[in-house]
Amino acid sequence: MHYESYDEYDAYTHLPGMKQRVMREVRATGKQSTRSKDEPSEWLTSQVEGEDELPITYGAGASEERLLREALTIFYRDNVITEVVARVKGGKEANVYCCRAHPKTGMDLIAAKVYRPRIHRTLRNDAMYREGRMILDEEGKGITRNERTKRAIAKKTDFGQEIVTFSWIEHENDMLQKLHAAGADVPRPIAHEGSAILMAYYGDVNQPAPTLNGVDIERHQAAAMFDRLMWHVELMLAHNCVHGDLSPYNVLYWEGKAVVIDFPQAVVALKNPHARRLLQRDIDRLAQYFARYGVEKDTAALGNTLWQQFMDSEL
Template identity: 30%
Template sequence: MEDLQEIIASFGEKEITITVGDIVKTGKEAIVYKAYLNNELTALKVYKDYNTRAFTDNKGYIAGKYIKKPSLRKATMKKTKVGKDFIHEGWVKREYVMLNRLFSKGCSIPKPIASVKTAILMEFIGNEAKTAPKLKDAILNASQAQTTFELIVENMKKFLDVGVVHADLSEFNILWWKEKPYIIDFPQSIDVKENTNAESLLLRDVNNVCKYFSKYIEINETEVYESLKHILDDFVIYGRNPNFN
């Protein structure tokens, strides 16, 4: 993993001066720190090196046309050093692009601020005293669960409106703060027009979300999936959701 001082210096080259505080979360793919930009609390997500990250299944990612150059696609499949370096740096860039794409459409995600080679600076969900808990750790009543579930499905529709499937959505990467869900972790998200696994990945997201909320409320999973798949099919056919402005 790139040294923190090198990351701070890289932001400095973009005239973004940050100071880094305590670790907020250590995950399978990245470490998140408190960071301060003009005395404002933000989150700094620093990716672990490819070889130390738990995420190793690149098939869904490689299936897309994101990797245009055949030699790079081959290198990533064989996991050569060139391929690993490309995936490592591309994962960060990919997440930042997706965050901007979705935030601009009003999705409930942390606001992206800036990125460098191996890190992303974004809005901090929580405050100085408390980091927003993951949804899996939140305790909801039935009313909160119903509202939160509907908000998450609405966000999944917004993702599809711009041709995106999260592809790893569950209670583990949704934060809960001030009665509102914030969806996080987008490096594995996919463009539905460039990935042949879009339908199966959408179904998996729906399964995960419905399974979690079914302990609180009654859910017709088939109905939820069909409402989302309709948007997916429109996007694949028309290149956009014809009902989305």
């Protein structure tokens, strides 16, 4: 398991999401903050120290608790979640937590994916995935790329990197919304704000769903599961997307079903020059896993046919 020191989460208060949230609160209460730039806002302090605190019951360290309160209190106040009960996984770009759902949601558990600040440091080849994609702001709207913004992104100034960081999160949220609406086997999106995306949780409190690479499926399930995942690849392409990091590591296995996750790097198929290659890599990686169960496929032919149909607008 890999996660870094949580001290870096101090950086959160400098990100635009936090600033916007604080500003919204200032607007709502009509109070103009008199704090100096380096003092925590009254609102943040009350979020963190207030009586009605988000319960975090799995023994997180102090910095991680603070990060979680900053990222998830808004969902606690909105009666979406009632408690953070476990950290499912600490990833390179985000941590995923298991939360108890508020009864009004009609769900038992909710997964919260909380991005790390400065994820640009860990996203390899991020420019390749971003080609042909709009830079999105916190509302998920395209940012007008004026000269100043373009320069800031190219020069990787703090401002430019903040924009890019939030754009990744917005992009993942957008993909989840779009694919779920299209009937894809992806977690149902529940809510999104700032650095957190809430979605349906797969698994039990003590046993999160494993990823496909960690389970042995029955031989007789394999062919149908591969076909279903290929249908998924096709569905994404029909919506002008290539996952770009599809592999057994990004497929959850729960109650006999495969659920695809992890979309920040998904590319726009028609606009990204690497889309065809990434499509083939996605298909090859899936086929590699299923080959051990006797599923033999001509992956090059599968990729060619899908891409041709896509180019001929037949999907």
